[in-house]
Amino acid sequence: MTYISNINNNMNLNKILKKNDLKRDEIEFLLSLSDPVDIQKLFEHAYQVKCNNVSNKVYLRGIIEFSNICIKDCNYCGIRKSNKNVKRFQMDKEEIVNAAVWAYENNYGSVVLQSGERCDPEFICFVEDILKAIKAKTDNKLGITISLGEQTKETYQRWFTAGAHRYLLRIESSNPEIYSRLHPSDCSFQERVNCLSYLRATGYQVGTGVMIGIPGQTFANLADDLLFFQEQDIDMIGMGPYIPHHETPTADEAGNFNSETQLTLGLKMIAVTRIVLKNINIAAATALQALKYDGREMGLKAGANIIMPNVSDTKYRESYQLYDNKPCLDENSTQCKSCLTNRVLGMGEEIEFGKWGDSLHFKARCK
Numbered sequence: 480m481t482y483i484s485n486i487n488n489n490m491n492l493n494k495i496l497k498k499n500d501l502k503r504d505e506i507e508f509l510l511s512l513s514d515p516v517d518i519q520k521l522f523e524h525a526y527q528v529k530c531n532n533v534s535n536k537v538y539l540r541g542i543i544e545f546s547n548i549c550i551k552d553c554n555y556c557g558i559r560k561s562n563k564n565v566k567r568f569q570m571d572k573e574e575i576v577n578a579a580v581w582a583y584e585n586n587y588g589s590v591v592l593q594s595g596e597r598c599d600p601e602f603i604c605f606v607e608d609i610l611k612a613i614k615a616k617t618d619n620k621l622g623i624t625i626s627l628g629e630q631t632k633e634t635y636q637r638w639f640t641a642g643a644h645r646y647l648l649r650i651e652s653s654n655p656e657i658y659s660r661l662h663p664s665d666c667s668f669q670e671r672v673n674c675l676s677y678l679r680a681t682g683y684q685v686g687t688g689v690m691i692g693i694p695g696q697t698f699a700n701l702a703d704d705l706l707f708f709q710e711q712d713i714d715m716i717g718m719g720p721y722i723p724h725h726e727t728p729t730a731d732e733a734g735n736f737n738s739e740t741q742l743t744l745g746l747k748m749i750a751v752t753r754i755v756l757k758n759i760n761i762a763a764a765t766a767l768q769a770l771k772y773d774g775r776e777m778g779l780k781a782g783a784n785i786i787m788p789n790v791s792d793t794k795y796r797e798s799y800q801l802y803d804n805k806p807c808l809d810e811n812s813t814q815c816k817s818c819l820t821n822r823v824l825g826m827g828e829e830i831e832f833g834k835w836g837d838s839l840h841f842k843a844r845c846k
């Protein structure tokens with residue numbers, strides 16, 4: 480992947496890190512740092528900004544990837560509808576609710592429900608029913624984030640009323656041209672932006688994010704992504720490195736993919752996002768771990784404060800591979816919990832069990 484950059488090499492890292500409001504070219508400069516000493520300095524600064532604004536506590540969201548049936552055909556995604564080599568599955572209500580109850584009993588505080596995209600009435604009712612059941616079974620105490628793609632305002636409202644209070648909808652790239660390269664022509668960039676507004680108007684804590692290191696993307700594009708998050712007044716960010724999936728068109732453009740470079744770029748983007756947006760929640764995406772076994776923990780050290788351990792039954796995980804080399808396919812939820820806890824503690828971080836860990840940015844904007 481080549482990165483074209485017009486940044487001014489005379490910029491001074493220490494000076495920029497002391498500033499409060501960073502301009503586009505300064506953001507681009509930080510993203511383009513290449514000297515390992517400078518990059519380390521960036522990560523340490525971002526970690527300090529995290530401690531000052533949201534503390535060093537890590538919040539967990541147990542992720543339940545409940546179906547890979549999808550009506551969309553995104554060019555980068557392993558479960559796109561035209562991939563015929565995926566065994567399609569749909570967990571039933573009991574399995575989903577049980578996974579959520581497991582997360583509750585294990586003090587995770589919150590879950591994320593994610594699936595391929597569908598918008599048929601049956602699916603909308605199914606999700607609504609599950610949200611209500613999880614709320615009832617956990618005494619209204621389990622936080623619920625959903626990540627179920629583009630829907631109508633009415634659907635967002637129904638799911639909100641049923642108990643979901645946070646929604647993740649990645650913009651994937653804030654550049655309309657890159658967006659249109661990543662998606663078939665029936666996907667509209669503007670519609671996705673509209674959905675973010677509907678979500679906010681409904682009352683959700685709104686999360687978005689991008690893929691980092693998409694073929695053809697520049698540092699300037701990533702700087703614009705960050706400014707997009709700021710402009711949209713986003714509460715939470717879930718973003719991770721792009722990783723090719725061998726059965727997708729985007730993988731053909733990915734050229735000589737380098738895991739190390741991709742990981743560093745993902746971490747730099749987390750760090751700069753923390754520095755610029757301060758009090759939002761930022762997830763250390765699983766894609767970081769696909770590139771390096773402790774990639775997610777590195778994400779925490781670069782400014783992330785959320786981890787989303789998988790709590791779906793292992794028998795479904797193999798069929799939910801959005802990209803190649805997805806980690807933790809065989810470890811069950813209990814194994815994931817103890818492995819993750821040990822790793823996070825080993826990094827000197829603390830896990831805040833049993834709390835929702837709402838976005839402080841959301842709280843501030845609702846005052």
Ligand code: 5AD
Nearest residue numbers: 555556649720721722723724801802
């Ligand atoms: N590499 C990295 N992230 C991916 N996603 C989908 N496919 C890939 C890939 N090949 C991400 C998208 C989507 C989220 C659920 O997973 O950003 O929004």
Ligand code: FES
Nearest residue numbers: 807810815818819
């Ligand atoms: Fe899944 Fe360790 S985080 S096995």
